Amino acid sequence: MLFQPINKNYHEFxxxxxxxxxxxxxxxxxxxxxxxxxxxxxxxxxxHDNSKCVGCHRCEALCPTAALHIRKKPSEYRGGASWRPxxxxxxxxxxxxxxxxxxxxxxxxxxxxxxxxMLLDASQVTNPSIxxxxxxxxxxxxxxxxxxxxxxxxxxDGKPKLKTKLTPQLELxxxxxxxxxxxxxxxxxxxxxxxxxASELGIYYNTGEGGLHKSLYKYGQNTIVQVASGRFGVHKDxxxxxxxxxxxxxxxxxxxIGGHLPGEKINDMVxxxxxxxxxxxxxxxxxxxxxxxxxxxxQLIFALKEASEYKAPVSVKIAAVHNxxxxxxxxVRAGADIVTIDGMRGGTGAAPAMTxxxxxxxxxxxxxxxxxRLRDEGIRNQASIVAAGGIRCSADAIKAIALGADAxxxxxxxxxAVGCTLCGRCYTGKCPWGIATNDxxxxxxxxxxxxxxxMTNLVRAxxxxxxxxxxxxxxxxxxxxxxxxxxxxxxxxxxxEMDILGVKHAGR
Amino acid sequence: MTKTKTKKIxxxxxxxxxxxxxxxxxxxxxxxxxxxTLKNVNGQRYIGTALEGELKFLVEGVPGQxxxxxxxxxxxxxxxxxQDGIGNTxxxxxxxxxxxxxxxxxxxxxxxxxxxxxxxxxxxxxxxxAYMDHQPAIVVGGKAGDFLGEYMAGGIILLLxxxxxxxxxxxxxxxxxxxxxxxxxxxxxxxxxxQLGPGLHxxxxxxxxxxxxxxxxxxxxxxxxxxxxxxLSEGFAKIRPFSHRPYGNLYVPT
Numbered sequence: 001m002l003f004q005p006i007n008k009n010y011h012e013f014x015x016x017x018x019x020x021x022x023x024x025x026x027x028x029x030x031x032x033x034x035x036x037x038x039x040x041x042x043x044x045x046x047x048h049d050n051s052k053c054v055g056c057h058r059c060e061a062l063c064p065t066a067a068l069h070i071r072k073k074p075s076e077y078r079g080g081a082s083w084r085p086x087x088x089x090x091x092x093x094x095x096x097x098x099x100x101x102x103x104x105x106x107x108x109x110x111x112x113x114x115x116x117x118m119l120l121d122a123s124q125v126t127n128p129s130i131x132x133x134x135x136x137x138x139x140x141x142x143x144x145x146x147x148x149x150x151x152x153x154x155x156x157d158g159k160p161k162l163k164t165k166l167t168p169q170l171e172l173x174x175x176x177x178x179x180x181x182x183x184x185x186x187x188x189x190x191x192x193x194x195x196x197x198a199s200e201l202g203i204y205y206n207t208g209e210g211g212l213h214k215s216l217y218k219y220g221q222n223t224i225v226q227v228a229s230g231r232f233g234v235h236k237d238x239x240x241x242x243x244x245x246x247x248x249x250x251x252x253x254x255x256x257i258g259g260h261l262p263g264e265k266i267n268d269m270v271x272x273x274x275x276x277x278x279x280x281x282x283x284x285x286x287x288x289x290x291x292x293x294x295x296x297x298x299q300l301i302f303a304l305k306e307a308s309e310y311k312a313p314v315s316v317k318i319a320a321v322h323n324x325x326x327x328x329x330x331x332v333r334a335g336a337d338i339v340t341i342d343g344m345r346g347g348t349g350a351a352p353a354m355t356x357x358x359x360x361x362x363x364x365x366x367x368x369x370x371x372x373r374l375r376d377e378g379i380r381n382q383a384s385i386v387a388a389g390g391i392r393c394s395a396d397a398i399k400a401i402a403l404g405a406d407a408x409x410x411x412x413x414x415x416x417a418v419g420c421t422l423c424g425r426c427y428t429g430k431c432p433w434g435i436a437t438n439d440x441x442x443x444x445x446x447x448x449x450x451x452x453x454x455m456t457n458l459v460r461a462x463x464x465x466x467x468x469x470x471x472x473x474x475x476x477x478x479x480x481x482x483x484x485x486x487x488x489x490x491x492x493x494x495x496x497e498m499d500i501l502g503v504k505h506a507g508r
Numbered sequence: 509m510t511k512t513k514t515k516k517i518x519x520x521x522x523x524x525x526x527x528x529x530x531x532x533x534x535x536x537x538x539x540x541x542x543x544x545t546l547k548n549v550n551g552q553r554y555i556g557t558a559l560e561g562e563l564k565f566l567v568e569g570v571p572g573q574x575x576x577x578x579x580x581x582x583x584x585x586x587x588x589x590x591q592d593g594i595g596n597t598x599x600x601x602x603x604x605x606x607x608x609x610x611x612x613x614x615x616x617x618x619x620x621x622x623x624x625x626x627x628x629x630x631x632x633x634x635x636x637x638a639y640m641d642h643q644p645a646i647v648v649g650g651k652a653g654d655f656l657g658e659y660m661a662g663g664i665i666l667l668l669x670x671x672x673x674x675x676x677x678x679x680x681x682x683x684x685x686x687x688x689x690x691x692x693x694x695x696x697x698x699x700x701x702x703q704l705g706p707g708l709h710x711x712x713x714x715x716x717x718x719x720x721x722x723x724x725x726x727x728x729x730x731x732x733x734x735x736x737x738x739x740l741s742e743g744f745a746k747i748r749p750f751s752h753r754p755y756g757n758l759y760v761p762t
Binding site: 097290 | 611658
């Protein structure tokens with residue numbers, strides 16, 4: 001192994017094979033889609049190449065004798081606070097290829113996670129807490145524009161009747177939805193699983209920008225169909241199939257960058273759904289070239305409303321960026337029924353690594369400032385806010401709601417539920433867990449029934465936890481927590497951070 | 509398919525907001541009307557949007573933005589100029605504009621025909637796609653603005669440069685076909701190389717191309733009462749993508 005090029009030698013992971021336990025069954029050889037394990041004819045045993053390991057832990061999970069452990073490579077650089085290994089490794093790669101660095105999943109960089117710096121309240125003595133196991137607890141959430149006032153008239157039968165015409169709403173049993181992951185970036189088994197889980201739970205899943213396969217139209221009542229700049233698979237039936245429509249303007253993991261599904265991932269079924277040729281790149285640039293202004297956005301919002309005959313609320317999804325509050329205000333004024341804010345820790349199938357790790361702002365700050373801005377302008381009722389990007393647990397979700405979100409989107413969480421280990425190589429199309437791959441051999445590692453069950457379990461569990469925490473605060477409805485920042489206290493945050501978040505410090 | 513009997517109606521758009529006007533059109537379609545004359549159209553948006561089937565519209569006046577967006581099947585003739593976004597993401601059908609048209613006509617269209625007699629604005633035919641038997645085509649009789657056929661992934665754009673209000677302008681703006689990874693753009697006469705997107709070259713047409721061009725031109729000329737032979741009397745240049753994966757080598761390989 002001497003005289004290796006530097007790239008070969010400085011790899012991230014180290015495969016630990018316990019020689020006593022290994023029975024040379026070759027399960028690891030078959031499971032690893034990156035070719036790290038192989039059968040060595042000369043030695044007559046299973047060997048491995050550490051440099052090919054991406055750290056997905058698939059072999060470790062399936063090794064029948066628990067002979068495998070995947071560790072960070074113990075060999076170390078001299079190190080330093082400035083030249084951390086990742087920067088050195090990136091330079092080696094780029095010096096070899098001249099290429100842009102790609103990354104998958106959410107940003108791992110060490111920017112503050114404000115969820116961890118905000119704590120929830122609970123009732124003591126006065127305003128007693130509520131036990132959700134024995135008392136009614138309401139998580140029902142309606143997304144869509146709410147009227148500024150309600151007018152009531154007397155009906156023919158003498159009973160009061162609502163005179164105000166309500167705009168369409170999305171009705172959720174839990175304030176949690178599955179966020180946009182396109183068919184193509186993840187495979188059909190998972191789309192089927194999300195659709196089934198959403199139907200079972202009474203929530204929604206978002207198709208992402210890759211269209212909707214005909215066989216999933218039956219889940220339309222629990223589907224939000226997405227429209228991005230490439231308009232893949234966007235047509236009349238698609239727009240009328242979903243209960244809601246989302247315009248994707250931006251994504252938290254890659255603000256200012258579009259989508260680009262490489263030709264390798266476009267097989268016959270993806271091609272059929274996106275309505276693009278097999279093997280051709282599917283390019284979805286950052287701007288919709290018919291949207292250069294809030295007025296243009298209004299034009300597309302209403303084109304979609306016309307196309308759905310005003311039956312589906314329209315969401316506009318943007319990445320959390322510096323002027324997010326002003327942008328959100330424009331979006332609401334352009335007629336959006338829902339504003340979705342995607343924070344910079346949100347996941348992605350592929351993004352330029354520099355963009356993912358350096359562009360955008362944390363969701364918490366964006367969400368708080370958008371909610372406040374819409375309240376200050378008196379238009380908060382005109383649209384719901386959905387928070388996305390880096391929601392890791394039910395506490396994150398409930399804190400987001402206290403900060404002003406109507407509901408949250410989860411995507412990375414839903415993938416972890418079905419086995420994702422965040423190895424972050426989604427863009428290779430070789431996902432050993434059968435998630436971010438359209439290779440039929442790998443994709444069948446995901447059973448849609450089991451995946452749907454796991455996703456359902458996850459949301460149900462979070463629902464219980466949210467109920468417990470709500471009850472603890474003496475609230476019996478999620479509605480009472482929405483934008484109720486008095487239920488949050490900060491720990492260790494600066495005055496500016498607390499000012500933006502609109503929360504007091506713990507102890508105050 | 510059996511031809512449904514036509515049922516005619518004239519609707520007056522004067523002073524009617526687009527929302528009510530389009531609702532009225534949808535209602536009449538549901539009632540079985542197939543042949544519409546829309547009078548006094550003056551900027552009403554989304555006419556023909558998401559309509560399906562064998563419907564005919566004659567638009568007297570200037571329709572507003574996003575006419576025929578997501579349309580599947582109907583034919584629309586505009587006796588006047590069109591605005592931006594004509595045929596946005598349309599699936600099928602035929603649009604004939606007897607005047608000029610604005611920006612992004614045919615955005616992401618994947619089927620049908622758009623025939624414009626005069627000049628068009630920026631980014632016409634952007635994201636145009638072809639899929640299976642869906643083969644869209646746009647014919648521009650005048651000149652085009654910048655970024656004609658940007659990100660084009662399929663279909664045909666035919667740029668004639670003949671019926672233009674801009675005699676001194678080049679036949680197309682800059683960055684023609686930039687990022688295209690499918691489809692073909694034909695330009696009557698020649699197109700200056702510096703107007704093309706990066707990596708693209710103008711090539712001579714062959715006999716198969718000419719057959720395709722002649723087929724489209726004949727239909728175009730018939731619809732707009734023009735002389736097909738005169739249009740075809742000049743040579744054509746062809747711009748094709750240099751790769752169906754133009755950005756395939758941009759990234760660090762894995």
